[in-house]
Amino acid sequence: MEWIVGNVKGKRRYDSSGRVEQARRNRDAILQAAERQLVESGYAGATIAAIAAEAGVSVETIYKAFGGKAGLVRALYERGLAGAGPVPAYERSDAMRERESDPMTVMREWGLLTAEVASLVTPIRLLMRSAAVTDQEMATLLDDIDGERLQRMRHHARYLKDRGYLREGVSVDEATDILWVCSSAELYELLVLKRGWSLSRFAQYVTHYMVSSLLPGRHHEGPLQTAPS
Secondary structure (H helix, E strand, O other), X not given: OHHHHHHHHOOOOOOOHHHHHHHHHHHHXXXXXXHHHHHHHHHHHOOHHHHHHHHOOOHHHHHHHHOOHHHHHHHHHHHHHOOOXXXXXXXXXXXXXXXXXXXXXXXXXXXXXXXXXXXXXXXXXXXXXXXXXXXXHHHHHHHHHHHHHHHHHHHHXXXXXXXXXXXXXXXXXXXXXXXXXXOOHHHHHHHHHHOOOOHHHHHHHHHHHHHHHHOOHHHHOOOOOOOOO
């Protein structure tokens, strides 16, 4: 009996950290392979089998984790929304709003975050747009993420209204639409991908557009400096 009790007391607790880390590495490898193949081959051309082979995992692993190609696209888009920093962009944005009392600073930070996120999500957003023409699952996903972005922009617009930052005559709906345009993949596509603007120039343009459209005149008496592309 003493041996049994002693053996039970001395039993080691199972450590799952290794499996969690392996799952994280698998996920990163899958998303990296998926992004490359989806961008290069298009939504219809990329296959789960090819993505699995490149990532070094089984097809079943991808289906269990993401549910298929549409799930992979959604995951890539959400990864892009987090931005490039260790803290997700939306968390940085909300934290900045709470600590800042100067609307010009808020706009500048939003301009920088918009450029950062747009550089990551626009290729995936354009992939969705192209695939949605013939694929109903992609069309539904595109509608979903557009709806989520609209809600986020309305959240920002209400913040501006509640703080008293909006120029007189600008409604929450109008502010929402302006922020919606600024955060669109289409604006980034036109200015950065097609016209070759740098990220810094794009960020300053977005800031200037928001300031001149939303804030009282005292906030935009002179033009913002624009960095060369």
